[in-house]
Amino acid sequence: MGPATEKTDATNRFASFDHHDASLDYDQIWTRYRELLAESPLTYSQEHGGFWVMTKFEDIVAAGSTPETFSSASAHLIPMNKSKPAAAIDFDEPEHGQYRALFFHALKPKVVKSLEPDVKDFIRSRLTRLVANGQADFVAELALPLPLWMLSKLTGMSNESVGKLRSLTEASWERISQEPMQLARAPLYALMKEEYEKNSGQDNFLGWLHDEATMDGRPVAEDEALNVLVSLAVAGHETTLHAVGNLIYQLALDPSLQQRIRTEPGIIPAVVEESLRLRAPAQLFGRKLTRTITVRDTTLNQGDRVLLAYAAGNRDPDRFEDPESFNPDRSDMVHLSFGWGIHGCVGAGLARMEMRTLLSELRELPTFELAGEPSFSHLEGGHHLGPSRLPIRFLQ
Numbered sequence: 001m002g003p004a005t006e007k008t009d010a011t012n013r014f015a016s017f018d019h020h021d022a023s024l025d026y027d028q029i030w031t032r033y034r035e036l037l038a039e040s041p042l043t044y045s046q047e048h049g050g051f052w053v054m055t056k057f058e059d060i061v062a063a064g065s066t067p068e069t070f071s072s073a074s075a076h077l078i079p080m081n082k083s084k085p086a087a088a089i090d091f092d093e094p095e096h097g098q099y100r101a102l103f104f105h106a107l108k109p110k111v112v113k114s115l116e117p118d119v120k121d122f123i124r125s126r127l128t129r130l131v132a133n134g135q136a137d138f139v140a141e142l143a144l145p146l147p148l149w150m151l152s153k154l155t156g157m158s159n160e161s162v163g164k165l166r167s168l169t170e171a172s173w174e175r176i177s178q179e180p181m182q183l184a185r186a187p188l189y190a191l192m193k194e195e196y197e198k199n200s201g202q203d204n205f206l207g208w209l210h211d212e213a214t215m216d217g218r219p220v221a222e223d224e225a226l227n228v229l230v231s232l233a234v235a236g237h238e239t240t241l242h243a244v245g246n247l248i249y250q251l252a253l254d255p256s257l258q259q260r261i262r263t264e265p266g267i268i269p270a271v272v273e274e275s276l277r278l279r280a281p282a283q284l285f286g287r288k289l290t291r292t293i294t295v296r297d298t299t300l301n302q303g304d305r306v307l308l309a310y311a312a313g314n315r316d317p318d319r320f321e322d323p324e325s326f327n328p329d330r331s332d333m334v335h336l337s338f339g340w341g342i343h344g345c346v347g348a349g350l351a352r353m354e355m356r357t358l359l360s361e362l363r364e365l366p367t368f369e370l371a372g373e374p375s376f377s378h379l380e381g382g383h384h385l386g387p388s389r390l391p392i393r394f395l396q
Helices: 003-008 025-040 057-064 096-108 109-134 140-141 143-156 165-175 186-198 203-209 222-253 255-263 265-278 347-362
Strands: 042-045 051-054 135-137 284-289 293-295 298-300 305-309 368-370 388-389 391-394
Touching: 051 057, 051 096, 051 298, 057 293, 057 305, 096 109, 096 222, 109 135, 109 140, 109 143, 109 347, 109 391, 135 140, 135 388, 140 222, 140 388, 143 165, 143 203, 143 222, 143 347, 165 186, 165 222, 186 203, 186 222, 203 222, 222 265, 222 347, 222 368, 222 388, 255 265, 255 347, 265 368
Parallel strands: 051 305
Antiparallel strands: 042 051, 135 391, 284 305, 293 298, 368 391
């Protein structure tokens, strides 16, 4: 089916698919992915100027493996970013690699490894308080404080500034589909500018970025540094917040899984990966085609925009048996939740370490369960999904 037919086909019931629709709630988005996979795995939405929605695992892997065709340049947002692109996700090579190297300075494996004891202490102290209280909102008490505390440790950002990040990020998501990113995130840029300037000369990531960091053999400019800091601040807490919340939600639904973690600690890495697969914290990212191609007998033209539905690909029945069930014993744990290809999440190792440490600490604690109805975000900014409130109680 060529684009002229597909784009005007009145029978395409997915033509109004809009990942920014606030009414597309937590249950509905999974239903919509299931319908797309079954009925129209490559479909065209007329929203936001028009874009393709790609849901099959193998198609998304192919797209992520060919960045020269599926360009990220100013295209990770649909509708497209109308202002200065975000680092490094809105760049192709070589700029992408140059920006990514700046992020990597804060997220090197040896840095992540060195932080593990501190992460363990932080999680243990928070869990001890949760158990003592008996009942609490896990998002407010641990899933959100953990990545915010980690941002402070990684960058040198003040606790006061870190404490403002969540509300500023949520406010930006409400605006980002209607106005340029730089405008939607202006308060975040202002906050990062303040931190950037006051940390000059300090022995931390902010100080290094201000005083020593280079790109292409020259000092990093202030606007480039702020771009890095805003991206790190948003992605650095958003993904882990939802990944940890989703993990605890799954455990609260399944006491037998909690028992397996206690008796089979070796299963912890698989539980983390299966939670990431089943409930991807970052779900959809855009690309723009640099040439005309054919996918599933459909012509996609140069300049067309494509939304890679990572969360749908993670539930592709052609890739995963019984894809909507939680099964940590799967033989294939490869998923798309941290992206694919050169734009794979640079903080994936840190997020995994935090989640594994959390499960290791939970092994020593009583069983817990939901203490009320959880609340879930809609697709924030058209990307992120997870619990916004998760009441749990420990059974003494």
